[in-house]
Amino acid sequence: MTESEVEIVEVGPRDGLQNIARFIPTDVKIDLIRRIADAGFTRMEFGSFVSPKAIPQMQDMEAVMAGLPPMPNVAGMTLVPNAKGAHRALAAGVKNLIFVLSVSEAHNQSNVRRSTDASIADLKAMLEEIDPLNELTIRVGLATCFHCPFDGVTDEDKVLATLEKIIPLREGMEYAISDTTGMATPAHVKSLTKRCIDTFGGSARFCFHGHDTAGFGIANILAAMDGGIRSFDTSVAGLGGCPFAPGATGNIPSEDVVYLFQRLGVTTGIDLEKLLDAGTMILAESGVPMASHVRAIPRARLFADLLGIPPSQAVAA
């Protein structure tokens, strides 16, 4: 991708829905994924093969996968927490897996009750077991790269040291540099993403996964872009629940990011109108308040600005 082209990866069906209390029926999940694909996303999270006890929202993953229409242009990723989840994903036909581990020891201990090094060893064993011939696409979600809910700001050197341990496990993996708590500052995002790319860019692919907790989401996307990132995780309608408290928002809203890039003349390949429609559908089904700013702007006005038409004419039309 060039400076004028970015990839937006939709994470709403996984990172968004998993934080929603109300169970979203299988057919609605399928409709959401279908609409997102139809809007032009070529990569997205379909969901996660996790314990139904841990995340009841994802209990119907096999049914979701079985019900999806053929989408040859879409790389659908699913998160798997362990070998059991990976086997379920493979059995359901998934070829793109996401493993998550935390740079912060405290967060990793809290999530999976083991050290970060133990999780790296688990990842190594899993990769050898489930994909000995290196046929799958693997993303490593690197949580708490900037800030940990227990330990606060994460040291940049710690992120680089963690990457140094994981990257040799296997060539060609992608790393989601994640602002798990949404508390990273733009300066921090630019600095760390640049260091990751400068240090490992030859042997690893990087994307930025942000949250909008502190309202820095859009600024952090631009900061990651300044750092050299060209792939960004976002969530339709800003789905993603609240990591800390009611009212705190989740992932960075896809609509806002698509609109941002379109206004900046950066190609995303996304049809904003279809994306807005997908968001309208899932907001109605999920009952969560919308987090996207752009959604509140009348469409005629929004599209007038994208097309360079005077809004007064577009609104009148």
Next chain:
Amino acid sequence: MTESEVEIVEVGPRDGLQNIARFIPTDVKIDLIRRIADAGFTRMEFGSFVSPKAIPQMQDMEAVMAGLPPMPNVAGMTLVPNAKGAHRALAAGVKNLIFVLSVSEAHNQSNVRRSTDASIADLKAMLEEIDPLNELTIRVGLATCFHCPFDGVTDEDKVLATLEKIIPLREGMEYAISDTTGMATPAHVKSLTKRCIDTFGGSARFCFHGHDTAGFGIANILAAMDGGIRSFDTSVAGLGGCPFAPGATGNIPSEDVVYLFQRLGVTTGIDLEKLLDAGTMILAESGVPMASHVRAIPRARLFADLLGIPPSQAVAA
């Protein structure tokens, strides 16, 4: 001010409250201003001396001014739309006046039914009449510098041409480069603010006045900073109503901007805790939904991050 020091100008009592349907009683307005001053703001908008028919919310400006305690460290500005308003402001003891005109002809016609040039002529006449000895502090609010609700994106040259006409009227005036609709992109904000400062920085002071309609508010603050701006208008709790539609937010929330700068190590002089308290009060009194992201984060966690304490310890404490 240096790179590590900025001025945040609170506009909630004017640009915020004027968009709120519910009338805020005089004593509450006074309490809000008092709390904002107590939080450390040294410059703010007290309100506007406009027609009570046009903006009923501001009908009690004389009573607000009369009821304020002495605040020797605060420069309180009031917006005046014309000579009548200016005389009311002066009679009430105001020394810092704001005049607003629009770079966009269509917006200026819509607001005051005259051309931008006619408004510049009005400003010249008003300044000669009300302040022949140049004893007042004057801010010119330059609306629609980036985007007009009728004409769309504003040409940068048009802003510079407008400034070229106004700046010679009087030395030492301040210019609020305003993203009136909140639809400016960060790239545009950086480009225009830099051009304004490069071209006129020797003879004029500039600040950035943004709105958060498209969710670009924080990114635009940082873009203006990149452009050379060190003074930013923000609104407590993100008060400011909706320029276009229900759900669209108003000014950029002061809490989020103060938190941003504090996390970045930039001095604001603002006590975030007192600012949060002021916001809690006015949200309760106004009944509007909060727009600030930072307000939704538990304070213990917020202040832990600012102090560099592990959030887990601070939350437990």
